[in-house]
Amino acid sequence: MIDINQQVKEIKQSFRQMMDGAVAQSMRNKGVDYHLNWGATLPRLKAKAEELANSQEQTANSLYDLAIALWKENVRECKILATMLMPADKMLPEVCDIWMEQMPSQEMAEQVSFNLWQHLPYAPEKAYQWIASDKELYQLCGFHVLSRLFMNGQEPNERGINEYLDQALSALQGSSLPVRKAAQQSLFRFAELGLVYERMAKSALKSINLDFF
Secondary structure (H helix, E strand, O other): OOOHHHHHHHHHHHHHHHOOHHHHHHHHHOOOOOOEOOOOOHHHHHHHHHHHHOOOOOOHHHHHHHHHHHHHOOEHHHHHHHHHHOOHHHOOHHHHHHHHHOOOOHHHHHHHHHHOHHHOOOHHHHHHHHHOOOOHHHHHHHHHHHHHHHHOOOOOOHHHHHHHHHHHHHHHOOOOHHHHHHHHHHHHHHHOOOHHHHHHHHHHHHOOOOOOO
16 A cells, blocks of 8 residues: 555655756746745656656556645646646546646646646547636646647537637737747647648638738
8 A cells, every 4th residue: 555645755855856956946037936846857757757657556546646645735846747647537527627726837737738638538628618718827728738639630520610719819819928829839730630620720810810821
């Protein structure tokens, strides 16, 4: 039986070896504020996640419990590890909603979108909800997830297309630069689904006098 609290303690101690003061300082300068931030690089965190996931004692249930415990820590590295370790097929929509409410930064929104959200069984449904939100980090997650789904060849239905294009155009005319960039990236991916999609994207952009194809 794995002692989750002990495991979290050992994981937190392991961050000392990964410390990168320059990265941590750069984040603080940008206003990214965690109780603790070791400035560990993503490749080192990914290696740590793989080591933990491949440990013989770990099961999908213990990984779930570990991810939940790590997310509760106000430590950048703990939260990123949580997004890498959480088994996507075990995460309930209610838990996903709680994590979204607690999203601390743009970096974390990007990490959780790529590491976890895109793999959820209900990813499209959540992504459409998020792009319609008035919260910047929700929109950011929504467009990042849709980018990945489009990249993987997932085509939206007719209602999804209309909803997506409306929200993308709205985001492109919004004041948030990160959301504008994420929306633009998702439009490129949408257009790559095929000629019909490319025409729809171009036509939508034309309606707001934009053209980046």
